[in-house]
Ligand code: SF4
């Protein structure tokens with residue numbers, strides 16, 4: 001899923017300067033799972049902002065709403081009515097950054113602010129701890145590496161093995177994480193595939209990655 | 225002979241070879257480079273010119289390499305994959321060829337987190353093995369990584385790094401094999417403070433048939449003090465300093481420790497010269513080029529080299 005975390009209150013308050021009636025919109029997708037933007041977080045954030053603004057002597061009205069998903073235009077359209085009726089000057093979106101962008105595209109007279117920092121594609125390690133597993137390079141090759149991704153999980157994205165800084169099985173760049181090459185090596189050994197690691201890998205084709213402009217996936221069979 | 229560099233000639237003729245590392249400061253002042261170069265001139269066979277060593281901005285390795293050529297020194301131009309994609313790297317290689325640079329050394333480079341621009345975006349488009357392969361393609365058949373043909377560059381004598389003390393240990397020979405197959409002609413190791421462990425790695429490399437395919441240069445590093453030794457041991461991953469060395473350094477009063485460090489290093493150079501499969505030493509002086517002449521004198525290796 002997409003992992004996000006809430007921006008610091010201070011930064012959000014700066015965004016809200018000049019606004020006194022806003023809608024805070026959460027999302028029931030990924031950001032609910034990673035406890036950053038679901039119904040509960042929207043509630044907590046709204047009260048925190050209200051209290052802070054009252055203390056500043058500039059009270060703010062914040063209404064709360066949480067959509068099933070913000071990465072679908074269909075759900076974004078649910079905002080139409082409240083925006084028309086209530087005269088909000090701004091919407092703050094607590095979703096991954098697809099949400100605020102969709103809102104901005106749909107409503108051209110309302111300021112849109114991101115409440116979250118969208119971090120990465122990841123998974124849960126333990127309660128409250130998430131880690132990155134994939135950079136969405138567009139051309140998955142992890143079967144060559146025992147099912148583990150060196151592109152994302154090696155700090156240098158190396159394809160032939162560990163750098164000289166790897167020691168004690170930890171990464172030199174981030175000592176709190178495993179050097180993925182230790183895990184890959186162990187897996188390949190267990191699988192009897194060490195030969196595969198000896199092979200020279202061609203320079204990676206990054207054309208399906210960030211270098212190629214906006215990426216799209218089209219499923220002809222699903223298009224109308 | 226492949227590239228015809230002095231380094232290649234010496235190694236091929238079986239002579240024990242000494243290289244040293246030059247970390248160019250960030251300067252546009254040719255005079256400064258020339259002043260620092262005097263510690264190498266007449267003392268070493270070739271000079272590794274670092275490429276933004278430690279992810280700290282320094283003057284471009286191709287430019288400094290050319291300046292060294294003008295001074296009658298033989299450069300080994302380093303290229304790291306951290307900062308440039310395959311287009312820029314190959315472009316630099318072609319430029320190096322144009323400038324008469326014949327030795328190149330390929331590594332990935334330290335992560336920018338450890339340098340003077342930790343907020344920088346890194347590139348790591350290709351890794352060191354792929355860079356070695358790119359140099360071979362370019363200077364062998366005149367082929368670029370993308371498949372297009374260019375006018376042959378170089379030819380280059382290609383170097384790569386190896387970490388005999390790396391972790392996991394049995395991966396390390398496999399790594400050497402990758403680099404040799406990708407086209408590395410010579411290898412400079414991580415600093416050696418444990419000759420026994422290093423010797424073991426060289427033996428394994430020989431068993432794998434890799435020693436006949438590349439020249440191995442063992443890196444040595446003169447230590448300034450027991451405190452520095454401890455800091456390197458603790459902080460610099462992939463480098464372990466043996467207890468013997470630590471005890472020796474601690475055994476002399478602090479002002480004399482640099483001298484002792486030099487002596488230890490010189491002894492290691494002698495020992496490495498006797499090691500089968502080792503064709504030279506590479507001195508990593510960590511920005512203290514001024515000790516190089518004395519270190520080589522102390523080691524007694526001076527006369528073994530062909531001097532100009
Ligand atoms: S290879 Fe690419 S797609 Fe597969 S896990 Fe790694 S980054 Fe993601």
Ligand code: SF4
Nearest residue numbers: 154162163171172179
């Ligand atoms: S220590 Fe391991 S994970 Fe970290 S950069 Fe080096 S090879 Fe990659």
